[in-house]
Amino acid sequence: MLDEHAKLYPDDKFCPLCGNDWRTHVAMLEAIEVRAQKISDTLGKDGKALVALTTAMTTELGTIDTFIQGRETILKPGYNEALHQALAKVETRLPGIQQLLERLRGEGILNRPGFRRHLHALK
Numbered sequence: 001m002l003d004e005h006a007k008l009y010p011d012d013k014f015c016p017l018c019g020n021d022w023r024t025h026v027a028m029l030e031a032i033e034v035r036a037q038k039i040s041d042t043l044g045k046d047g048k049a050l051v052a053l054t055t056a057m058t059t060e061l062g063t064i065d066t067f068i069q070g071r072e073t074i075l076k077p078g079y080n081e082a083l084h085q086a087l088a089k090v091e092t093r094l095p096g097i098q099q100l101l102e103r104l105r106g107e108g109i110l111n112r113p114g115f116r117r118h119l120h121a122l123k
Contacts, residue, residue, distance in 0.1 A: 013021055087094070104110050 090097075101110075
């Protein structure tokens with residue numbers, strides 16, 4: 001419709017829909033285009049900053065991974081899989097067992113020689 005109006009009235013300086021000056025409309029479109037370009041440039045800078053940050057994080061994570069692998073190499077020989085599995089099975093009972101141990105120590109029961117002998121017999 002606007003194209004047809006422009007063909008019929010090429011010198012008309014007012015918009016047939018809103019009545020505003022065409023020059024104001026053109027200025028608004030130009031301002032929108034300039035703003036869109038500024039936003040695009042800013043996003044381009046932010047994108048570059050994001051890439052730089054990601055690269056730095058990857059480098060740091062590589063350093064951390066190397067440290068962890070080194071520690072694992074040192075600690076792994078002392079790891080006991082059977083002990084780990086046994087402790088994992090009774091993990092929820094450990095606080096109660098520790099409380100019982102402290103209570104027995106507090107009452108002097110663990111200091112009796114006969115008690116230790118019975119403990120070895122149970123094993």
